[in-house]
Amino acid sequence: MKLYCLSGHPTLPCNVLKFKSTTIMLDCGLDMTSALHFLPLPLVHSPRLSKLPGWILKDGNTMLEKELKDCAGRVFVDSVPEFCLPETELLDLSTVDVILISNYHCMMALPYITEHTGFTGTVYSTEPTMQIGRLLMEELVNFMERVPKPQSATYWKNREMLRHLPVPLKDAVEVLTWKRCYTMPEVNLALSKVQLVGYSQKIELFGAVQITPLSSGYCLGSSNWIIQSHYEKVAYVSGSSLLTTHPQPMEQTSLKNSDVLILTGLTQIPTANPDGMLGEFCSNLAVTVRSGGNVLVPCYPSGVIYDLLECLYQYIDSAGLSTIPFYFISPVANSSLEFSQIFAEWLCHNKQSKVYLPEPPFPHAELILTNKLKHYPSIHGEFSNDFKQPCVVFTGHPSLRYGDVVHFLELWGKSSLNTIIFTEPDFSYLDALAPYQPLAMKCVYCPIDTRLNFIQVSKLLKEVQPLHVVCPEQYTQPPPAQSHRTDLMIDCQPPPMAYRRAEVLTLPFKRRYEKIELMPDLAESLVPSEIKPGISMVTVSAVLQTKDNKHILQHGITDVKVEDTPEGHIVHLQSEDTLVQIEEDSTHIICDNNEPLRTKLRDLVLKFLQKL
């Protein structure tokens, strides 16, 4: 049993598990932090960005001047942003049988894998994961395609050049694997390979293993996976949450007794408590709006935004903000808000029960109804007519490199009255803001990450008691910024096995048992004898047949008598009335005109004799 690790990002995992005769890909997350090295894609022509000076090598060489731009002391690639793909060279991805998706954030690399590697298998995911994943991909493609960039920088990726580049570009990982975004047809093709599953549904893979998705509590439709054969069990835990936000709570009991537990997708900001951050978010928002400023919240179109809106729904009256407009701008804003209301069965209990009242499960429906929250596909068109300040804008993309957020940063960045509040933890806010420097706007960092923190993990591990834990290497030491916080790492016995990008782990357990079925007529003919109270034994001679990874014992030639003679042995097959005489210098097969049987026996005997 082996684990191939294709991604180095702990919360955007991509691993391949070889288990029995199957090859299973666990998630295919796309590391989008690479986009931070690129200049933002403005929706409207930005004189500031276009006037940035080109970057010149130390020796005065100007060959990269067109591709790299200098902004406030940092170098950015002036091209369409590219993403860091999972490792494709480590194993032949066309041999992957299935891909299991745990949540919609971890499937963004799907088109790259399914469309360009010869993949012929199936993708399994829950319905909300697929639908919201599609929204995320759609949004991404939309962001990229609506502002076409004529030029595409490639020269800087040259190995020779890379060495001369300044940090952090120099230290960027796997630059050569970086790819531009996929297209909508590719997304559609990739998603057509998805097979929808429900929580706790058992899916047989070639009779060899059984896979089961379990609720993981992190977002709509997010799941952990159990991969088990009759005697082995692997649990894949990715992006789980024990907080009671909107999704169905995490299912823990089924994770018990696993031989290996693969643990990814823990919180990225282990010291920040989501509740406190939510409060911080609200009070910062109120203070800004109160003093006449605007608030910009870069966010994904689904997930935490539902909780933010719900929190604001309760908060705005108490803070006297009921007259302040909230805008949600995303190409998929409408679908996201609508989708959230129809996935009732994937929601936590109290939201589910609202459906029977009947009420919409999320209060943002009411915000929309009362015109407090308005949503638009983009800043063009209707939005520009309705736009009123001061206001609060939720829009993507959290990397601040593409999407409508770029426009708002250009618009509001110069005034210190305005505030940008970062709630998505996926991108370092300092890096995200780098190409906008100097920036007068206030920045507040309130990352809200509901995924498991280390205290919860150690509790979970104590409860489910896996024999071995496998996790990204980042989780086996304290975070680099807080090296004294040894409580911020996974601590279990035996110590967890760590993996890093492009590593192959041999998982530490041997398969020792296999289940074999007895055919009923064979079973009937057995007469066990009791050797000890409670234990009976019987010897079985039968034919083992293996098909589709299932093993079956059935009747074959069974009644054999062996006689010793001075020269050798005689094997007597009674039911066939056949003798096999084996002596030192000769072998005879005596049977009654049954030529096929004779040839069969002859071949067998010859085969064994050769082995001797």
Place this chain on the structure above:
Amino acid sequence: MESECVELLPRVFSVLGDAGQTVVDDTCLEKLLDCFRGTTENETELHILQRIPCLTNIIVNVSKQKDIHPNILSFIMKLTGLFAASENYFIQLEDNGIMRHLFGNPKKLGTGAWEEATVRCGWLLGIQNMLQHEAVIEFLYKYDCIDEIIRLQEDPSIFVASTASQLLADILSFSLQHSKHAALGSSSTIQLSNKVTVLHSTNWPDYISPITGHIEDFLKSDITSNVQQALKLLSKVSGTRHPVAVILLWPKIEESVELLLKGDLTGIGQPLAELFLNVSRSVPSEVLELKFWPLLGLLLRSMNQIEALTLASGILKLKNCPQSLRMQAVTTLFQPLNFIIAVTSIQTPEDTVLLDVSSDYRVDIENCLSRKSTCINLLCQILSYLWELLQMSLQTTELPFKALMKSVVTVLRLCIGAAIPITSTVVNISRHLIGCIKVQRGGIDVLGALPQWAAGIEEVDCALTLLHDYVSNPDTDCTVLKKSLQALFRWMSHCIEPVNSHVLEPKLKEFLHGDFMSVMKKRLFDVHWEIRDSTLEFLGQVCFQFKGVESFCQLLGSCGIPHLVLELLSDPESYVRASAITALGKMNYLSPKWQMLPNENSVTAVKVNILSYLLHILNQDTEGFPRRAAIKVLADWLKNSHILSSGELENFIPIILKIGSNDLDWEVKVHTLELAEAFIDRSVSNLSISPCAVLMSNSTGSTQVNVFLQTLCEGHQRSLVHAQLHWQGARNLSAQVFGNKRYSTTAEVQRREANPLLDNKGLPRFSAITVQHIVPGIRQVVQEFREGLQELEKDLDATEHMEKTWESVFNRLEILQFPIHYSWGIVSYLDKVKSTPELRKAYQEIAPLVVRENIRFSQSVPLYNAYKALISENQQLNGIQLRILNSSLRAARHGGVQLNGQTKARFNDIQLQLANHSSKFRCGKKQ
């Protein structure tokens, strides 16, 4: 005991004495006992036995029965004990042989009922009850009962066991007190010491030697539970009425106690500590043996950490203990903190240790700290003891404050993960402590108590930074935040005290000019209302405290906080609104240099602005707290008008008085009166006449006040009619509703002083109210109510065709009803919670009067017509007023206002009967 009761008793006892009947629930027996206990306590001679002969009968009869129910037997024993507390009766019973039968050693008498725990308990309690004279002791000695009591200490029923040990303690202390050698009544120290010496030289009374022997034996025992038992018994002796007994015992047990102290303390540490503390608390130090204190020191040294903490804090609270022991207790208290400092500090250890002696830590400190529950428990205990110590300012000079400060700061830093651990021990500790609210609370309390003790520039810096971390941390719990703000306030005020200000003020300034104000702003808009509330409270306090500090005023004016506070006046949570109002009120005291809103230039304009906000709240707010806060602030401003130059405010006084006196909330009314008072004072002082002198000299009041007001208002040229009218209204309120001392007539004052039941100007004076006050008091208020109602009805009739106003009907009603509601409320409350036969009698006597008056009130036709007129005349009534009106209408209809003649009479009759029955029922239940 009432005669009705006495009549009932024979029947009750016949039921109890009947073996055929079973008593399921023995709580009624307990009640009966309580009743008798009350009677016997008041009577020295037992008249009750003569009055109720059946009492003796049942004691005699039941004790002779064989197969009696254990509950009843137990009851009889306790009852007999109660009466046998009288020596004569005891002797009488003993002569009858009843004493021997009931209380003689039951083992020897072979009573079968002895198997029941309740009987054993009854036996013990019976003896305890009668333990008032020496005859009892002799009786017990004679029948070997003492041995049995000693044995019962190990009874399987814990009630029996604990009663037995309490009884032993009582016997011991009683007999030592009453023994012929020490028959001195007083307990002055000289006599005591004499007594002690006398006793040492003579023999013990015979009958207590089994007990002392038992104690000595058990103290020497190898079995922990036996030792525990003996120690508990000794502790109990020191807790009895004559605690000195334990000193008499001390020489006998000293040796064994010393042995115990030198041995293993597992399991007996707690009782030992309790014994020592009890003894040193209850016995004057002159009498204590010289060896006592060293022994206590030895105990403190050898106990484990957690138990030692309790003992140490107990020692520190003792007034009479020697200095060395005190120091040892301080060391014990500090050691764990020392340990934490030592393991967290990067500097050389000698720099950080709290006390020089503490280099050798208790072994179990590290143990304690390594487990989460014990670690938190230990720290919480230490912190709370420290806090207590800091509160008792007298004895605190001996504490090493700087080091204490350092350790508390370290612990608090560990709690938010800000301290950097070096060793694995600290990693563990910090893992336990991160986010632990309990420790945070305790630590911040201590920190808040420290500024007066340890406040060098370093400490101030340290404390301010730490508290800032706590206040700005979004994960800080609401209560912790509140405490942090309080602590911060203390430290900040400390910085501007004149003694320190030259050194500390720059530090404070630096702190305030950091991002403190932006944190405050954020907190003002916190999601939790508790945090908003605490922040406002803090800001108000700080503004008031710093009103003279110019730099602060400028900072506050420029950062926009006042503006945000104004916004919070419309917070949905009423507490927050109230706090915002109070904070604004305090901000008004800031020096005139500060500017409220950037776009408004003149300070007065802003103040008018705030004023209009306050008036709006006073007028419109649906909840009481904000209105109370608003009127309080206004009154406060007016009182301090010499500082505030509140010229604008005065123009609004008539309006404020009008709104305030019409308010339904009584606190608002009180504060309105205060405001009026302040206004009068101010106006009068402007005319340079002493108002108090004028007013106080006129007991008849009103006319003089009117005249006075008129002159005053003429001088004041503005709104004279309004002011006067409303002053009148307010005065009426004051006299009738709250009895404001200064303006009410002396007659009224006297009346209230004579009858506390009628004193309705604050909370009821329950301790002063007795049964005797009820009948005359209620009669008086009912009388007043009746007269008032008649007057009101007359007025209403007279103005029947005129338009009614809310004020003319309901304000008068409110004034009319208040005294009777108030006083009658007290009576019915007392009847429910503290009923006595006398009270019930008074209640029954007076209740029909009240009921009748109530009926009259609800059937008052003029009132009913007035309600109807009010509702139909399309008045501008608000929601609350409408609701009151509607419910009054309904009450009148239900009260039978629409009935006539025969039906009305019948209805009233039923009402009265109903009231009568229900009051009888209640009395019956309570007998």
